[in-house]
Amino acid sequence: MSTDIPYTNTKEAVIAIKNLYKSFDENKVLNGIDLELHKGENVVVLGRSGSGKSVLIKIIAGLLKPDKGIVSVFQEQIDLLNFKELQKLRLRMGFSFQSGALYDGMNVRENLEFPLVRNQRKLGRKQVNDAVEQVLHDVGLLQTINQLPSELSGGQKKRIGIARTLILKPEIMFYDEPTGGIDPITCVEINNLINKVQQQYNTSSIIITHDLTCAKTTVDRIAILSEGKITKNGSFDEVFESEDPNAKAFYNYNFIAKK
């Protein structure tokens, strides 16, 4: 297994992870992760199922506690923050869940209003409506505004999930398997949406995936996660032209990206 390749970027690091460890009982999931995300950058974390990709972003978002190591977001160490400080910091992050995680009992409008009215209580009805319609327009799903999550397709749920995070205008986006379980055409739409979000909202993003097409379309930099470590870190070409066995395995088995 190759060792970490130091990656240098002159831009400000919005996320810095040093020597991160996480286990669940006997199962060591993260085994000394070092990673940085710089301002305006899209980093794809590529790894097999169960390699700890989702655990990594859940630790960054403060949903899980690390066993050891330092995770800093905007120069604030996540595990040292109290609940209120963490909630305040979370407003600067957006988290798009694998399933969309839309609230079943609420329609699309209420789903999008939910974080907005709770975090900006002084907003008037018209401002809330305008904000909801704006983000729905940005993800191209304005027509679904009164539909329930159960009436939406998998791809639509993911896009509404992204819209719900965009309504708070985050500076960092986490995408957990954005193209998992959806058809190739919708995958392309989601990949384009991720790029659009980066440009329009000026976000820095960590994209968790095992889909090379998604990685190739959205990436500024790739980090390969295997056996709890980042085994390769660099641009798409650097990573896939290297001799790293994990990168080679991904490339060889992904027919579409190879083509």
Add this chain to the structure above:
Amino acid sequence: MENTNDIIHGEEINKPITKSILLFFSHLNEIQKFIFRFFREAFTPPYELKEIIRQCYTMGYLSLGIITLTGFITGIVFTKQSRQPPADFGATSWLPSLVSLALIRALAPLITALIAAGKIGSNIGAELGSMNVTEQIEAMEVSGTNPFNFLVVSRVLAITCTMPILMTYACFVGLMGSYLNINHNEQTSFTTFIHDAFGKITFLDIFASLFKSLLYGFTIGIAGSYLGYNAKQGTVGVGKAANTAVVVSMFLIFIEEILIVQVVNSMR
């Protein structure tokens, strides 16, 4: 050789028992933390008034049908089954006070609580459990919202406030059922029935019943919320949370009933 086997056998038996005991106390500790968190967050703004009112409607108003049915039938059946002993002494005029005492002191709070445990407790467990396993609770958390305040505090407050109202209503329909039966058999007027029914009721009876209802509501809310909020193992976990919420709530309600009856009786 026999001794060695016994020791090995003994260890095999003891290990799971020790694990279960440790798990039990660990759960107790978690529940205690959960309850403390409830009280801390219930008195900390922002208050989710709109959600509390919505939950009161769902838990209270939408339970009126089943409370009416069971309360009314309980009133009729209890009166009918209790008639024979006083009738043997020609004392059927005692029936209204007998029924009202039984309803207000024990039957109405218990029946309402058991129905609520089945209907509302399982609903809270299943709803929060499915929200947990589908990452909806985490989604709330990362969007800067406090999911505990929105989901748990609102539900526990709603059911705690709704239960005394449901219990009072169950008492009312139970007495109406009883009146129907007594009027049919003894031709007692409504005024006489009400006069006799409330003749023996004291302030302590009413206060104890209202207090019991509040406590039962709180118990159902906390049990359902705790189990749902901490549900694991996907859809299996959701079913388990809903089922356990009902079983634990009912068990605790009976324990509380026994304790409260002892305390109230000592105060009479």
